[in-house]
Amino acid sequence: QVRMVESGGGLVQAGGSLRLSCAALGTSLSINAMGWYRQAPGKKRELVAGITAGGDLDYVDSVKGRFTVFRDVSKNTVYLQMNSLKPEDTGNYYCNASIGSLRFWGQGTQVTVSS
Numbered sequence: 001q002v003r004m005v006e007s008g009g010g011l012v013q014a015g016g017s018l019r020l021s022c023a024a025l026g027t028s029l030s031i032n033a034m035g036w037y038r039q040a041p042g043k044k045r046e047l048v049a050g051i052t053a054g055g056d057l058d059y060v061d062s063v064k065g066r067f068t069v070f071r072d073v074s075k076n077t078v079y080l081q082m083n084s085l086k087p088e089d090t091g092n093y094y095c096n097a098s099i100g101s102l103r104f105w106g107q108g109t110q111v112t113v114s115s
Contacts, residue, residue, distance in 0.1 A: 002027045002104045006095050009109030016113070017083045022095030022106050024076040032098040034071055034078035038111070040091040048093070049080060062088070085113045 008020040024031060035050030035058075049069035050058045057069060066085075071078040078095060090113050095106040 002097070002099065002102075004095055004097060004104050004106035006093075006106040006109045009093060009111045011112045011114065012085055014086055014113055014115050016085050017081070018085065018111060019082070020080040020093055020095070020109060020111075022078050024097045024099075024104065027076070027099060029099050031073075031076060032100075034095065034097045036069060036078070036080045037094045037096060038089075038091040039094070039108075040088075043091075045094070051078065082111070085111075087113045087115045089113050 003025045004022055005025055006022045008018060010018060012018055033050055033052045036048045037045050038048050039045040046060060048060055048063055049067055051069050051071050059067060066083050068081040090111060092108040092110050094108045097104045
């Protein structure tokens with residue numbers, strides 16, 4: 001059974017940095033894509049950043065130039081380096097992995113940016 005294990009959230013002041021990590025455990029299958037979503041209170045979950053097996057990247061416009069997504073294929077791990085954080089980046093961040101036709105989600109890690 002695939003299990004997504006996240007870490008790295010927390011409280012940070014505006015302008016600060018955080019790095020999130022997420023490991024996909026319990027699978028030897030190839031992971032097609034991995035990514036990070038976030039959900040703020042009262043808002044829909046949105047894609048923040050994604051990376052395919054081939055290294056193609058995708059970012060929501062609001063984080064371009066501030067966030068970087070990268071992965072360690074050998075460890076089935078995806079990272080999200082978040083710099084110049086803003087209060088509007090606050091939310092619960094979920095990692096996601098696509099394996100075949102299935103998608104797996106982490107439990108979420110809270111990121112809170114104070115002004």
